[in-house]
Amino acid sequence: MTTRLQLIPLQDFPLVEPGDKLDQLLLESLQANELGLEDGDLLVLAQKIVSKAEGRYVRLAEVEPGPEAIALAEATDKDPRQVELILRESREVLRSRPGVIIVEHQLGYVHANAGIDKSNIPRVDSDPSVLLLPKDSDRSAEALRLALAAAFGAEIAVIINDSAGRAWRNGTVGMAIGSAGMEPLSNQIGDPDLFGRELEVTEVAVADELAAAASLVMGQADEGCPVVLVRGARWQPAQTGSRALLRERELDMFR
Amino acid sequence: MTTRLQLIPLQDFPLVEPGDKLDQLLLESLQANELGLEDGDLLVLAQKIVSKAEGRYVRLAEVEPGPEAIALAEATDKDPRQVELILRESREVLRSRPGVIIVEHQLGYVHANAGIDKSNIPRVDSDPSVLLLPKDSDRSAEALRLALAAAFGAEIAVIINDSAGRAWRNGTVGMAIGSAGMEPLSNQIGDPDLFGRELEVTEVAVADELAAAASLVMGQADEGCPVVLVRGARWQPAQTGSRALLRERELDMFR
Numbered sequence: 001m002t003t004r005l006q007l008i009p010l011q012d013f014p015l016v017e018p019g020d021k022l023d024q025l026l027l028e029s030l031q032a033n034e035l036g037l038e039d040g041d042l043l044v045l046a047q048k049i050v051s052k053a054e055g056r057y058v059r060l061a062e063v064e065p066g067p068e069a070i071a072l073a074e075a076t077d078k079d080p081r082q083v084e085l086i087l088r089e090s091r092e093v094l095r096s097r098p099g100v101i102i103v104e105h106q107l108g109y110v111h112a113n114a115g116i117d118k119s120n121i122p123r124v125d126s127d128p129s130v131l132l133l134p135k136d137s138d139r140s141a142e143a144l145r146l147a148l149a150a151a152f153g154a155e156i157a158v159i160i161n162d163s164a165g166r167a168w169r170n171g172t173v174g175m176a177i178g179s180a181g182m183e184p185l186s187n188q189i190g191d192p193d194l195f196g197r198e199l200e201v202t203e204v205a206v207a208d209e210l211a212a213a214a215s216l217v218m219g220q221a222d223e224g225c226p227v228v229l230v231r232g233a234r235w236q237p238a239q240t241g242s243r244a245l246l247r248e249r250e251l252d253m254f255r
Numbered sequence: 256m257t258t259r260l261q262l263i264p265l266q267d268f269p270l271v272e273p274g275d276k277l278d279q280l281l282l283e284s285l286q287a288n289e290l291g292l293e294d295g296d297l298l299v300l301a302q303k304i305v306s307k308a309e310g311r312y313v314r315l316a317e318v319e320p321g322p323e324a325i326a327l328a329e330a331t332d333k334d335p336r337q338v339e340l341i342l343r344e345s346r347e348v349l350r351s352r353p354g355v356i357i358v359e360h361q362l363g364y365v366h367a368n369a370g371i372d373k374s375n376i377p378r379v380d381s382d383p384s385v386l387l388l389p390k391d392s393d394r395s396a397e398a399l400r401l402a403l404a405a406a407f408g409a410e411i412a413v414i415i416n417d418s419a420g421r422a423w424r425n426g427t428v429g430m431a432i433g434s435a436g437m438e439p440l441s442n443q444i445g446d447p448d449l450f451g452r453e454l455e456v457t458e459v460a461v462a463d464e465l466a467a468a469a470s471l472v473m474g475q476a477d478e479g480c481p482v483v484l485v486r487g488a489r490w491q492p493a494q495t496g497s498r499a500l501l502r503e504r505e506l507d508m509f510r
Contacts, residue, residue: 005262005472095508102508110423163459167422167509168365169430170502171440171460173467185426204418205426206471212428213468216461216488217260233471247425253350253357254422254509 005232007217008035009225016048016226018055023147025053026227035229037152042233043144044214046226047133047162047177048117050140056132058085076101082116082130089114089132094255102165105133108246109177112165134160137178138241145180155237157181161211161218167254174215176207176242183236184208184245205245206235260487262472263290264480271303271481273310278402280308281482290484292407297488298399299469301481302388302417302432303372305395311387313340331356337371337385344369344387349510357420360388363501364432367420389415392433393496400435410492412436416466416473422509429470431462434497437490439463460500461490 010029016022026043030036037043065073065080069087073080077098087093090103094110105111115133134140137160145158160178165171176184184207214228249255265284271277281298285291292298320328320335324342328335332353342348345358349365360366370388389395392415400413415433420426431439439462469483504510 004264005468007260007262007468009259097508100508163457166460168502168507169460169463169500171458171463171500173428173460173463175424202418203426204470205421205424205428208424208426208428209467209471212464213260213262213471215459216464216468219489234474245424245426247423252423253352 003232005213005230007213008033008229008231009217010035010227010229011225013049013225013227016052018052018057020053022050022053023144023151026144026148027151029227030229037148037154037156037229038231039155040231040233040235041154042157042159042182042210042230042235043148044159044161044174044211044218044228044230045141045144046218047115047137047160048131049226050134050137050160050178051131054134054140056134057129058132059127059129061127072096072101082113085116085130085132086114089116107133107137107177108243109164109175111162115162115164115177133162133177138180138243139178141178141180142241149181155181157235157237159207159211159214159242161214163215174208174211174213174218176205176211176245179207179242181237181239182207183238183240184242186234186236206233207242207245210235258487260468260485262468263288263484263486264472265290265482265484266480268304268480268482271307273307273312275308277305277308278399278406281399281403282406284482285484292403292409292411292484293486294410295486295488295490296409297412297414297437297465297485297490298403299414299416299429299466299473299483299485300396300399301473302370302392302415303386304481305389305392305415305433306386309389309395311389312384313387314382314384316382327351327356337368340371340385340387341369344371362388362392362432363498364419364430366417370417370419370432388417388432393435393498394433396433396435397496404436410436412490412492414462414466414469414497416469418470429463429466429468429473431460431466431497431500434462436492436494437462438493438495439497439500441489441491461488462497462500465490 060081063081065084069084073083095102141158161174163172186204186206188202315336318336320339324339328338350357396413416429418427441459441461443457
C-alpha cells in the first residue's frame, strides 16, 4: 500500500561549528520542533552541517598548490589553492573546462570541484576558508543513526545529501553521499508487475530519491533548514552504507 | 519560510487505455480521493499513463527492422524490432553494450532504450507490444494543467516523470520528462547566503527533484499509484516546459 509521504523541516536548526556534537543538536532540535522519531522515519542532513561539525574547513592561506594544480587552475580559471584541494580530495579528474572541474572524489562520487564549496562559510575575506566533504559520510551517517535510534528506540535511517550536477541535464539535484540503516538501492528486478510479467530491470536509487526530495525542503540559498525528517517512505532496513549507489568503473560508460 | 511538504498518492487510479481522457480520470480520481487542487499544488504523473492514454503502443509484429537496427540488436543482444523503434525515437546513439542502448531521444532526453518499456503492458505473448514515450510530454503536461487549473480555479503545475538511469550511479531515479506551469530550474545563482556572500552557482533542477520525490510514492513494480499530488513545495509559476533541463550539447562534457 502507498501512504502519504511527509517531509518535515526541522525549524531553527542552529548554525553548526567545528566540534559540535551533531547528535546532540539533532536531539535538541527534534525536541524544540516537538518531534520524536518513529520506526520508519528517516533523517536527511545537508552535507554542510556534517562537514562543519567535523571541522572540515581548510584555510586557503595554508594551501601550497603544486604544478598540476597551477596548470589546471590556469586552464579552468580557478584559484590554484582551491584546485590543489580538489586534486587532493580526488582520485581522478574526469573532465574540466573554465569554471568546472569534474572529478571522482576519494569516496567514489563523481562531483564538480570535489564538492568543495565556498558558499555558506563565514566570510573572512582576508583569510578565506573552504569546506571539504565529510571524511567518510557513510560512517558519519551511521554514528548519527546509532545515537538517534538508541535515543528513540526506533528503527530509523539517516542520509547525508549534497547538491550535485548531472551529465546531460542542467541544474543540481540532491543526491545521497552517505547513508546508514537502509538499502540505498531498492532492487525490484523481477518483481511481478500488474500483469504478472517480470520487470526487466528496475533497480531504484531510493536513497538518491529521498535525498532529492529532502533537498526541495532544504532550499539552497540559505542554511535555515539543513535537516529534514521524512515520514511515510518505503525503505528496506539494512546494515550498509551508500557505496552501492556508485557504478562500478568497468560498467560505467560515461567517463 | 520552509513548510512541510506532502506527497499524496491518488489511490485506486484506474488502468488507463488508449483514448482515455486523462483530465477526466484525474478529476474523478481527485474527487474519489476527496482531494481538491489549491494554489501551489502540483501533480506528478507517471509517463506510462500519459503514453497509454495517447495510444503510444506499437505492435512489434508491425515493425520491420532495418540494417542498422539488426546490427545494433546483435551487438546488444536485444530484439531487432525493439532496437528499430529505439532508433526511430532517437536522434543519436550515445553508447551501447549488451542489454543497454543509451540514446538521445527525439525530445532531447538522454535515456536508456529511448524510454521504451515492456513492463506494465498487457501481456499478449503471441503479439507483444511496447510503449513509446509520449509524443510531446511538455504539451501533454500543459493540456492537463489547463484543464485542471480551470476545473479548480487554482494555479497549479504538472510534471510527467519517468525512471531514468544516470551516468556514474546505479539505480534509476524519477526525472521530469515533461512539465507545465512552472520553472523547471530554480535559478539561485547570486542569491545571498546566510553570510551575505553571493553563491557561485546554484541552479537547482526543482522539476527533477519533484519527479524523484513523487517516484518514491509511486513505487515501481506495480502501477497502483501513477499520480501523486505534491502540496507545500516551492516552485515558480511560469509559462514554460521542461526543455531548460536539457543541457545544451556544446556544454555537455559527457557524450
